[in-house]
Amino acid sequence: MSKPLKQIHLAAHFPGVNNTTVWSDPAAGSHIEFSSFAHFARTAERARFDFLFLAEGLRLREQGGEIYDLDVVGRPDTFTVLAALAAVTERIGLTGTINSTFNEPYEVARQFASLDHLSGGRAAWNVVTSWDAFTGENFRRGGFLAQDDRYSRAEQFLRTSWELFDSWQDHEIVADTESGRFLRDPRAGEFHHRDQHFDIAGRFNVPRSPQGRPVVFQAGDSEEGREFAAATADAIFSRHSTLDAGRAFYTDVKDRLARHHRTRDELLILPAATFVLGDTDAEARDRAHDVRRAQVSGQTAIKYLEQLWNRDLSGYDPDGPLPDIDPDPGEHTVALGRASVRMFRDPLATAKEWRQKAEAGGLSIRELVIETTGRQTFVGSPSTVATTINDFVQADASDGFILVPHVTPGGLDEFADTVVPLLQERGVFRHDYEGSTLRDHLGLDRPAARNSTRNNDSTKKAAS
Template sequence: MTAARRQMHLAAHFPGVNSTTVWADPRSRSQIDFSSFEHLARTAERGLFDFFFLAEGLRLREHKGLIHDLDVVGRPESITVLNALAAVTDRLGLAATVNTTFNEPYELARRLASLDHLSGGRAAWNVVTSSDAFTGENFRRGGYLDRADRYTRAAEFVRTARGLWDSWTPDGTPRRFAHHGRHFTVEGEFTVPRSPQGHPVVIQAGDSDEGREFAASTADVVFSRHTTPEAARAFYADVKARLARHGRTRDELTVMPGVSVVIGDTDAEAQEKAAEIRRQQVSPQNAILALELVWGRDLSSYDPDGPLPAVDPDPDADPDSGIVRGRVRIADPLAVAAKWRALSEAKGLSIRQTVIETAGRQSFIGTPAGVAAALDAYVRTEAADGFILVPHLTPGGLDDFVDRVVPLLQERGAFRTGYTGTTLRSHLGLAEPVWED
């Protein structure tokens, strides 16, 4: 008997304030207007995607003490937006990124449970952490959390939230709840009955050893950054292998790398479009910004069309008060600089060309048929269970993919031809959490 064909999962990420989004394109629209969120969400639902994914921004990033130009449009609060989208979608999952460092379990569990009820069981929570004092300045407690405690607090936060969600019986009876832990003490009664899918789906995106272990022990979906076949398969195998020691099976965690797609009528046309998108994403300004993020120095006097700096990165640069603030820190800037120099020297690249070559390259480029085959191969060879698409345009960046690639995936038997359930857990093939008395 032939084994059932593996079908992929698809999700859509609303582009945030970063150089992935090409704001200069005349087709680009507002990042604030509800119509932009609605267009992308409706497109994702038309394409039968599992969920729509919003990032979080708790502080506007700064460059040399000024708010970075790409951030001046602002960052709406994600659960508020998703509550509105629940009214204009029927099946699409709604995933909010919410930080465990600057929130409290009771309040957040209540907001997520409310979204799950309003949407009929389509809520998800992307769990993120922070030890960033710069972001913490926006909050009463500041940057108080030691970096080593990020995941211990996050794990206790998720356990507490799940305990609150379980404090109502399936037949609608509330029970008193009490949690006493290192980070939280919560006692009382939860105000929201058990949600339509039991618990909102939990997503996680950390790639460190701690992050992978947290995903294996806690998450339903892991958002991976690995998009080359070898790295993706290694990450997939590593995370899936960790599940058994937490009493979980391989099917209980869905691995979905974030990817970008560029399609054309021919491979040559797709490559040309991809190259132009990369030139738009990495403007001269963005090239110097990317360089300063690695070097930790003011490099504004350098020509983006000139060579890389001869000076090494500053190993003592303070990430909380440096040239660029509010971005993810570079773990080993000296190693990154050495890699960039080797590439630049080998290919004769300028600063801007080097950044184009190294930063956020498109994952899948080709004809619709070629892209469909490549995505299918990733899933069949266990490099991923599916993909979170990150378009370069807001809000129409998914239109071509849904119109031209999704039908080919369906023809291959690699993707659903209709929703078979109403909740996000049903889309992902996840069982509802078992309620225990």
């Protein structure tokens, strides 16, 4: 007996800052005007996607001591954008990336609880960490945290936020129609939390929201990141987009859930995915070739190579050979901000591998960067792309995909109009939303309020 078909989850990543954006396309629009966000969100909702995803950047990138001018100049605040989108959409989930290293639990919990109320239960939080002092200079605490410490803080940050979300019971606000007042439990919102990272106590001033807590996403791929996700997250924003790598990652993370007393359907795995469509597969391949060359200009190729070489390579010809000098493996990095985390664990070994690849293929710097920075995940006619997406999900390489188009804001339109109907015809994607909250879309249960102050003995003891 064959197993039932899995339902595919689809989401859309607003392509504000990433190496997929094609700025030169005549259809490219603003990455900061609200009309772009609204168009993108409405397209995703029209296609019945689960959610919209916003990345976050806490400081403008720099390279060689100057602002990275191939990036968008300016990043609007995530909560402000999502709150505005809540007013112009009805069902699409609203996911924001918020940092756990430089923020505080009370502040973030209050913002997410408010967004969940304003949107009718559509809020989600992509929990990320940051280690570099360059970003930390923007904040009062500044500095940086070692990897073990930042994941420890992230986990305690998240669990502290849960205590705040759960400090109200669902029944604690009851309207008294005769007096026109609200009756509530006098202990509503009360919390006490103390650990090595946080020592806070008081009352949380936002009642329990429609989802109880926002859906939690996690994007780390390290050993610590995978374990953190298995213990706490509802979904993982994964970078594994090939079938074999996706299946290996899927199996690894799902197998971790049991030791955290969770079932395999309590955590969704959603890789990022790019796409290029055409009337035929051949046309799509030709378009994909053109898109890749537009994504990696000569200037972009040199900037990217500098991140591996850790040197100023502005004097090199992007259409010429790789530098004959070795990378500088020192701790100082020429790139700061979004690219300030070392992208290459062993720069010398990577450079050697790249040289061999370039010599074997007769590749210039630009051609090599195009070859090594990945290609579109899905390329083909709408039928081919629909088939491939379904094959990945049914083979347990993912539970769906977070799509990143290369044009803002209209890059999702063609996928919504051509690929989504084919998935619906196959019976693997919804024709309409069946619930009103993001947890409904993702098939996740609404968590019960654990109300830490009243029910969690360990928290009481720690705070006493």
